[in-house]
Amino acid sequence: MADIISVASITKWFGDRAVLKDVSIDLPRGKCAGVLGINGAGKTTLIKILLNLDGFDGGSFTIDGHEFVANRRVGKLPARVASQVGYVSQQAAFDEEMTAWENLMFYGRLFHVARRELNERIGSTLSLVGLLHAGEMQVSKLSGGMRRRLAIARALVAEPRILILDEPTSNLDPISRNQIWDLVGVLKAERGISILLSTNDMAEAQRLCDMVYLLKDGACVVHGNPAALVSSLHARIVELHYSRAGMDHLDEIAAGIAQLSGHLTYRVDGFMHARLFVEASSNAEAALFQHAKDHGSWFETVSVRDPTLEDVFLKIAGVSFERQETLTFKSVTTMFERYLGGK
Numbered sequence: 001m002a003d004i005i006s007v008a009s010i011t012k013w014f015g016d017r018a019v020l021k022d023v024s025i026d027l028p029r030g031k032c033a034g035v036l037g038i039n040g041a042g043k044t045t046l047i048k049i050l051l052n053l054d055g056f057d058g059g060s061f062t063i064d065g066h067e068f069v070a071n072r073r074v075g076k077l078p079a080r081v082a083s084q085v086g087y088v089s090q091q092a093a094f095d096e097e098m099t100a101w102e103n104l105m106f107y108g109r110l111f112h113v114a115r116r117e118l119n120e121r122i123g124s125t126l127s128l129v130g131l132l133h134a135g136e137m138q139v140s141k142l143s144g145g146m147r148r149r150l151a152i153a154r155a156l157v158a159e160p161r162i163l164i165l166d167e168p169t170s171n172l173d174p175i176s177r178n179q180i181w182d183l184v185g186v187l188k189a190e191r192g193i194s195i196l197l198s199t200n201d202m203a204e205a206q207r208l209c210d211m212v213y214l215l216k217d218g219a220c221v222v223h224g225n226p227a228a229l230v231s232s233l234h235a236r237i238v239e240l241h242y243s244r245a246g247m248d249h250l251d252e253i254a255a256g257i258a259q260l261s262g263h264l265t266y267r268v269d270g271f272m273h274a275r276l277f278v279e280a281s282s283n284a285e286a287a288l289f290q291h292a293k294d295h296g297s298w299f300e301t302v303s304v305r306d307p308t309l310e311d312v313f314l315k316i317a318g319v320s321f322e323r324q325e326t327l328t329f330k331s332v333t334t335m336f337e338r339y340l341g342g343k
């Protein structure tokens, strides 16, 4: 069966700036696709286009077989499509004075859910998101995590087959974040809902997404299944935290590492500390530890670990999520090129 959402080469300009460049994304039925990228990458812009809230300048997309082409008039989604798509924005707004239940009631009526059915549906939806006990609470009294789950409940009231979540766990504490992850898992596995989410949380992408699309400055630079992407890095990562003193010896450090035949992939600099990530074979691992030991004052800690999705992105696209910034991979590597040569 055709993908429930298929985006083909969408381009979007704001003035003279392209904020989406030739972006293509496929969401198969019953799967979860993640649009990843740091702030300003173009995630929300893409979502707004899919929701028909904004137009676009090139390409096309289909939702459940319904095609939308560039430069069409933006407006109402056809009712057949609108009822299929639930949307949870980054900042869901509610009527704060009304109860959770009343908010859902109001929204359900907008979607013309029959009144008798609506009560039952609100009850089961609140129960699904773990908020049945909070139905009579004023929204203004809910915690951040509860609000986010209420926003998901609201999107579910019309029983959509597609759910679009824009950064569903941003600014949530770890417990609330896990609750949302569990909920998304249930919606996918038990209800068969197809999910498109945006995130800059690598753990979230790895846990929830069957496929990820990394946007950088509006272009999709890497995509694939998270586990497959991670295993495409065939070595472990040696993380060298070098100290302030070490920052004055970067050339020597790089030269030392080149000799030890570890493959330097990228460097993340801070103001006071910096980190160097090296993809290393097991032989090189031991040698790198020895190197750090021999130059103890240059390094604060040395650790070795399995690669993560963020390592893939840092290596391929120079995108660091942890510190929410884009490294110019080129500038990072040029510095070491003469030492690393063809390695």
Ligand SMILES: Nc1ncnc2c1ncn2[C@@H]1O[C@H](COP(=O)(O)OP(=O)(O)O)[C@@H](O)[C@H]1O
Pocket: 014, 019, 037, 038, 039, 040, 041, 042, 043, 044, 045, 046
């Ligand atoms: N209405 C707008 N007019 C001009 N530029 C915009 C507008 N909306 C978003 N942008 C720009 O488009 C880029 C992508 O924004 P956005 O899609 O919100 O990124 P993300 O959701 O990934 O953080 C940003 O540089 C942003 O400043």
Ligand SMILES: [Mg+2]
Pocket: 043, 044, 045, 090, 166
């Ligand atoms: Mg956004």
